């Protein structure tokens with residue numbers, strides 16, 4: 001797998017990009033029950049008028065692996081998503097979210113800055129990780145981020161919009177592809 005993108009199959013096991021230490025059952029149980037710190041890195045600002053719309057930028061240098069943001073998510077019902085959300089602009093802000101039962105996937109609205117990170121094919125500098133049991137997503141610096149740099153994640157390879165960073169003539173995929181990928185954002 002290309003480590004710079006997050007195109008991984010849906011996995012119900014929480015993963016950690018920066019540590020390989022497995023969690024014991026009691027550790028994960030006590031983690032589930034403890035309050036969640038809601039981190040937002042103080043150097044993040046929102047620019048309103050970029051070629052990608054709004055976007056998140058750094059006002060100081062941010063070292064690799066720094067925790068940037070912790071976002072609670074709002075899980076959508078499968079039918080609710082299909083019948084309503086997919087028909088609205090909110091759909092382009094949703095992430096795929098695994099379910100333990102058929103159809104094994106729904107969408108989630110990410111509350112906080114998580115919905116503001118744009119996509120970069122070539123300069124992804126932020127990785128994100130779902131915590132399935134606690135319904136949160138955490139974002140970390142993938143590498144050192146310089147002053148003035150935009151913070152970008154990868155939405156995966158199937159985009160529903162023309163990528164302003166694209167160098168070639170990459171095709172914009174249809175809406176159904178997006179559902180299969182990012183939700184609105186594959187974000188996996």
Ligand SMILES: C[S@@+](CC[C@H](N)C(=O)[O-])C[C@H]1O[C@@H](n2cnc3c(N)ncnc32)[C@H](O)[C@@H]1O
Pocket residue numbers: 051052053054055092093115116117118119120121161162163164165185
């Ligand atoms: C989750 S939102 C990100 C925040 C968005 N820029 C805003 O202003 O609300 C996803 C949307 O941002 C835009 N976007 C993100 N990455 C982009 C890129 N690389 N090129 C062009 N547009 C992008 C697209 O309109 C996409 O549907």
